[in-house]
Amino acid sequence: SGDSWDYLAIGPFTTDEQDQKMDDAAKAKGLTTGMAASLEFRTMMASHTDTMAGGPFTIYELMKKANE
Numbered sequence: 001s002g003d004s005w006d007y008l009a010i011g012p013f014t015t016d017e018q019d020q021k022m023d024d025a026a027k028a029k030g031l032t033t034g035m036a037a038s039l040e041f042r043t044m045m046a047s048h049t050d051t052m053a054g055g056p057f058t059i060y061e062l063m064k065k066a067n068e
Helices: 016-028 034-042 059-066
Strands: none
Touching: none
């Protein structure tokens, strides 16, 4: 969208169980987790925007989304 980027994260959609495992590993290393981690990270930025994208999708997945 024409914004200036200096940080980009790409990741999969995860299950609650996978999220808990990642949080446990982060806590074991003394790192902040959850919303507090997001707020802590944003203190290091002058500005912030989110761009969300998904895909690729099959035609069947697109049709299912269109009918929801």
